[in-house]
Amino acid sequence: MALPLCDRVDPIVSSCFLAVLSSQPSIALESRCCFGVLVASIRTHHRRKAGGDQFDSSDADSVSSVSTGLSELTLGNETEYVNSQEFELEKYIDALYEKRGSTREKALSGLVDAFEGHVLHIFVENKYITLLSQYINSIKRGSTKEACLASRAIGLLAITIGAGNSAHELMEESVSQLSQALITGSDALKKSSVLDCLAVVTFIGANDLSETELSLKTMWQVIYPKSGPNVAPVKKLPPAVLAAAVSAWSFLFTTISSWRINPDKWKEPIMFLSTLLEDNDRSVRIAAGEAIAIFFELGILDQNDHVEIDGVDLEDSKRGVFGYMQSMKAKILYKANELSVEAGGKGTDKKNLNDQRDLFQKILDYVQTSECPEISLKILNKHSFLRASTWTQIIQLNFLKRFLGKGFLKHAQDNELLHDIFDFAPDKSRNLSRIEKKISRSEGEKGRTQKMNKDRKLARERKQCQFLPQEE
Numbered sequence: 001m002a003l004p005l006c007d008r009v010d011p012i013v014s015s016c017f018l019a020v021l022s023s024q025p026s027i028a029l030e031s032r033c034c035f036g037v038l039v040a041s042i043r044t045h046h047r048r049k050a051g052g053d054q055f056d057s058s059d060a061d062s063v064s065s066v067s068t069g070l071s072e073l074t075l076g077n078e079t080e081y082v083n084s085q086e087f088e089l090e091k092y093i094d095a096l097y098e099k100r101g102s103t104r105e106k107a108l109s110g111l112v113d114a115f116e117g118h119v120l121h122i123f124v125e126n127k128y129i130t131l132l133s134q135y136i137n138s139i140k141r142g143s144t145k146e147a148c149l150a151s152r153a154i155g156l157l158a159i160t161i162g163a164g165n166s167a168h169e170l171m172e173e174s175v176s177q178l179s180q181a182l183i184t185g186s187d188a189l190k191k192s193s194v195l196d197c198l199a200v201v202t203f204i205g206a207n208d209l210s211e212t213e214l215s216l217k218t219m220w221q222v223i224y225p226k227s228g229p230n231v232a233p234v235k236k237l238p239p240a241v242l243a244a245a246v247s248a249w250s251f252l253f254t255t256i257s258s259w260r261i262n263p264d265k266w267k268e269p270i271m272f273l274s275t276l277l278e279d280n281d282r283s284v285r286i287a288a289g290e291a292i293a294i295f296f297e298l299g300i301l302d303q304n305d306h307v308e309i310d311g312v313d314l315e316d317s318k319r320g321v322f323g324y325m326q327s328m329k330a331k332i333l334y335k336a337n338e339l340s341v342e343a344g345g346k347g348t349d350k351k352n353l354n355d356q357r358d359l360f361q362k363i364l365d366y367v368q369t370s371e372c373p374e375i376s377l378k379i380l381n382k383h384s385f386l387r388a389s390t391w392t393q394i395i396q397l398n399f400l401k402r403f404l405g406k407g408f409l410k411h412a413q414d415n416e417l418l419h420d421i422f423d424f425a426p427d428k429s430r431n432l433s434r435i436e437k438k439i440s441r442s443e444g445e446k447g448r449t450q451k452m453n454k455d456r457k458l459a460r461e462r463k464q465c466q467f468l469p470q471e472e
Contacts, residue, residue, distance in 0.1 A: 086123060089114055091125070096134040101143055108138065108149035115156035116407030120412045122338035124160055131157055132170055139194065144187050151178075151193035153165045162417040163204055172206025178220045192241040195219055199248040203255055204417065212255055219249045224272050230323055239281035244402075246287040248277070251399035253294055254392040263300045264321050270295060270328050277335045282352050285339060286342060289359050290395050296367060297391040303331045321330045333367065336360040365387055366391070383425040386412055396421060 050068035062218050067324065088110070095107035099353045111131075114120065123130065135157070154174060161167050185191055202215040222237075269291075276288035294299050302325075339358040344353045362373045375388040375397060388397045398419070401408050412418050413426055 015177055020404070021445070034416070035455065048463065050105040067275070076260070085114070085118075085158075089123060093131065093134070096138070100376040101146060104138060104142065105146050105149060108135075108146060108153055112149055112153050112156060115153065115303070117410055119411060120160055120163075124157060128157055128161055128166060128170060129173065132173055136174065137183050139177070139190075144190050147181075147187075147190045148193040150405075151190075151197040154178075155197045156407075158201045159205045159404070159411065159415065159417060162415070163205075163420070165200075166203040168207055169205075171211070172200045174201055175211075175391065179215075182218060182222050186235075188238050190242045191222055191237070192244045195222060195248045199252040199399075200403065202357070203252050209256065212252065216252055217229060220269065223249060225266070230322075239284050242276075242279075243281065243283040246273075246284070246291055247399055247402070250287070250291040250294060250395050253291065254395050256298075262431050263325060266300055267321070270301070270325075270404050274328060274332050274335070277339065282349070282356050286352075286356050286359055289336070289339070289356075290391075293359075293363050293470065294395060296363065297372070301325050301332070305310060316450060318409065340364060377412070379409065380426045381423070386418075386422050386424045393422060 092107040092110045092114075095103050098104055098107075132154060135150040135154045139147045141148065154170075158167055161170060175198065178201070179193050181194050182198070183193055187192070197268075198215055198219060202212060205211045206215070223242070223442055238241075273288045273291050276284055277292075279285055279288070333439075337360075340351065340357050340359065342352060368370055373394070374389050377386045377397075379385070379386050385396075388394045400421075404411055414423055419425060
C-alpha cells in the first residue's frame with residue numbers, strides 16, 4: 001500500500017535536516033523552522049483532502065503552532081545565533097592547541113573578530129585563564145603574525161572582562177610574560193602589539209600605583225632604551241611603531257592622575273618627549289604632543305616652589321626641579337607654536353598636517369586659558385553622545401578607538417567598562433531596530449488579545465449566571 005505523501009516526505013525531510021546538522025550546524029539551526037513548516041503544511045494538505053475538506057481541531061492546532069513559531073522566529077534565531085556563535089568560538093579555542101602555526105593564526109583571527117564585534121561577557125566568564133594561557137604560548141613561540149594576533153586577543157579579553165578581580169588576575173598572570181617578550185624580542189611589530197596589550201591589561205587590572213608604574217617603566221625601556229639595563233646601541237623603532245608605543249604609554253600614564261605625583265620622576269620622559277617634537281615623522285610628533293598635554297593637565301610642567309612634592313624635601317632640590325620644569329615648559333611651548341602653524345609642502349598628507357596643527361594649537365590654548373577641548377561622538381542616536389572633556393579622556397578615547405578599531409562602536413554601545421571610563425550611559429530605548437519594534441508591538445498586541453479574551457470569558461460567565469434559575 002502506498003504511503004500518504006506526508007509519511008513519505010517526513011522521514012526524507014528529517015534525514016535532510018540531520019545531514020545538514022552534522023555538517024553545517026549553524027545553517028541547520030537557522031533552517032529548523034523552515035523544515036517544520038514544510039512538514040506541517042504537507043500534513044495539513046493531506047488531512048484536508050482525505051477528510052473532504054474537513055478541518056479538525058488538530059489541524060487548527062498544527063497551523064496555530066506553525067504561526068506561533070513564525071511569529072517568534074526572530075527571537076528564536078537570536079538564541080540559535082548565540083548557540084551557533086559559541087560553537088564556532090569553541091572550535092577556534094580547540095584550534096589553538098594545534099601544532100600547525102597557520103591553523104593557530106586562523107583561530108586567533110576568528111577570536112579577535114568575534115571579540116571585536118561582540119561583548120562576550122558570559123562566554124569568557126569561566127574561560128579567560130584558559131584563553132590567556134594559549135595566547136601567551138602564541139606570543140612566546142609563534143610567528144610575528146601569531147604573536148601580534150595573540151597580543152591583541154589578550155587586550156580584547158581584558159576589555160571584555162572589565163574592571164574587577166578577574167581583570168586583576170588576568171593582569172597578574174600576563175604582565176611578567178608580556179614584559180619578558182618586550183625585553184628579549186627584537187621584532188618591532190611584535191613589540192608594538194605587546195606594548196598595546198600591556199597598556200590595556202594594566203589600565204583595566206591594576207589596583208594601585210606600584211603596579212601601574214612597573215608597567216610604565218617596562219614600556220618606557222622600549223620607547224627610550226637607554227633608560228633600561230641594556231645600554232648597548234639599540235636599533236631605533238620605525239616611526240609608526242614608535243608613535244604607537246608612545247600612544248600606548250600615554251594611555252596608561254593617564255591613570256596616575258588620581259595619585260600624588262613627584263615631578264622629579266618624570267624629568268626624563270618629559271625631556272625625551274620634547275625631543276620627539278623634532279622628529280621627522282609627523283605621527284611621532286603628534287603622539288609626543290598628546291603625552292605632553294597630559295603633563296600639562298597634571299600640573300607637572302606648572303610647578304612652583306610653594307607646592308609640596310612627595311619625596312622632595314630639600315629646598316635646593318625643589319628649586320632644581322622647578323627650574324628644570326620651567327625651562328622644559330618654555331622649550332615645549334616654543335616648539336608647539338611652530339608646529340601649530342607648520343606649512344605643508346608638495347605631497348604633504350593634508351589630514352595629518354591638519355591634525356598636527358589642531359593638536360598643538362589646542363595645547364597652546366589650554367596652557368593660556370586652562371580650557372580643554374571637548375570631543376563628542378554619536379554612539380546610538382541624537383540622544384546618546386560619548387563626550388571627552390579632559391586631556392586624560394581624549395587620550396583614552398583616541399587609544400581605545402585605535403585599539404578596538406571597527407569594534408569600538410559596538411563596545412561603546414554595550415560594554416559597561418567603556419561606560420564607566422567615560423561616564424556614559426547610552427539611551428537604547430530610542431534606537432530600537434525595525435524588527436525589535438515589531439517584536440515589541442507584537443508582545444503588546446499579544447497582551448491586549450489575552451486581556452480581551454479573558455474579559456469575553458468573564459462576560460459570558462456573567463451572562464450565563466443571569467439565566468440560571470433562582471432558588472425560591
